[in-house]
Amino acid sequence: MTTTVLFVCVHNAGRSQMAAGWLRHLAGDRVEVRSAGSAPAAGLNPVAVRAMAEVGIDITAEQPRLLDHATAETSDVIVTMGCGDACPYFPGKRYEDWPLDDPAGRDITAVRPIRDAIRTRVEQLLTDLP
Template sequence: MTAKLSVLFVCVHNAGRSQMAAGWLRHLAGDTVEVRSAGSEPAEAINPVAVAAMAEVGIDITAEQPKILEYEVARDSDVIVTMGCGDTCPVFPGRRYEDWKLDDPAGQNLDAVRPIRDEIKARVSELLAGLQRAA
């Protein structure tokens, strides 16, 4: 039996996009994938509009807290998905990297965040399908 793959979602504040992506992957993959998220400059709290958008689809991310991107977490992740963290994301040979261009939900209302949430779901679903094919 092989160890679980780990996926790290990284954005600047770890308060919106990366938290929604982590919520989707936990929801869709269950305990088959280790899910991590972090930010290069974490906020004090998760964006309440991102929390509300996820709650609309039955995913509760209220218990999550923004975390600083730590070298060891990135090094020990199999897949690293960046969402606007730029050059602050460390690069490790042998890791799979994806850079998702997504609008930032910061400062936006729920109507503006819903399409971001839905695009993240589509990308996470595609990522998970690829991981399952490779397993």
């Protein structure tokens, strides 16, 4: 059985998309990767897209999605990044909250360290997955 990981942030345009990109890149088919937002933006954060492209990861095919009950309920691990009370809670799920700066409105110099912090957290998450 493949482990399903859901990354959730408010706009699903920056942090959660970068985390999903890292996990897809590092885990391949070993993990099913999902991302969603409590109030999704109209499109991806272009600076987040650029920051990921700098490390060879293309996230341009992704689109912000609204977090729905079924997606959360059928995920094994839910990683939240600043969505607060809008993040659902389901008993029996593994939860992690990653306190990361929001890349919205920041330039590439400010987004690179966020991207790199996300990679470190994704690598740690991978070591803890079945």
